[in-house]
Amino acid sequence: MLLNLILWIVFGALVGWIASIIMKTNDEQGSILNIVVGVIGALIGGFVMDFFGASDVTGFNLYSFLVALLGAVILLAIVKLFRGQGVRT
Secondary structure, eight states: OOOHHHHHHHHHHHHHHHHHHHHGGGGOOHEEEHHHHHHHHHHHHHHHHHHTOOOOOOSSSSSHHHHHHHHHHHHHHHHHHHHTTTOOO
């Protein structure tokens, strides 16, 4: 149980960090926010993929990483829109 929690934290941190680099918000985010963005991104990516009939996050693999990354980028784009920064990639 504890190992799974640690793996999700590391997975979320990595996904959030890469998404923040893609969306150019890396300077504004710390480690904790990267973890939060990554984990919430995995949920959003799962919903998006489920909507299109594909499988969502299935574990710790490349497909799940890409699904979570898609969700994290969507999350950061929405946050940037609400902040009035626009979406510039």
